[in-house]
Structure formats: C-alpha cells, structure tokens
Amino acid sequence: MSENLHKRRSSMRTRGFAVSGAQKLLNKLNALGKGKRVMELIPNPDPTQTNKPFIRVQMERKFK
Numbered sequence: 001m002s003e004n005l006h007k008r009r010s011s012m013r014t015r016g017f018a019v020s021g022a023q024k025l026l027n028k029l030n031a032l033g034k035g036k037r038v039m040e041l042i043p044n045p046d047p048t049q050t051n052k053p054f055i056r057v058q059m060e061r062k063f064k
Helices: 021-033
Strands: 039-043 054-058
Touching: none
Parallel strands: none
Antiparallel strands: 039 054
C-alpha cells in the first residue's frame, strides 16, 4: 500500500469532460501549495514564432 503513495500520477484524467476548468485551477493551486512544479499555458509573447501560439511557463508562488 505505501509503495503506491509516492508514484507519479498521469495528468490524463484531467483532460476529459469530467473535470471543469475551475476544478483544474483548484488542482493546480493545491499542487502549488504543496510545493510541486505547476505549469501554466500563456500566449506566446514572441509574434515571430507562428508555429507556437502558446508556451508553457512554470507558475510562481507569491508570498505575502
């Protein structure tokens, strides 16, 4: 039982119709709070790269 606790999990279960956009954001915020690497998709700021309309960047944790 304990050997399955720390295995990597697939993100494929969040790509279906069962997970809403709000639930995905909550999952990302929970993972960020646990100190995991969370990626977000943003529009590409470089307009010359027409083959990459979006890029992935790592979310930053903001401390207050």
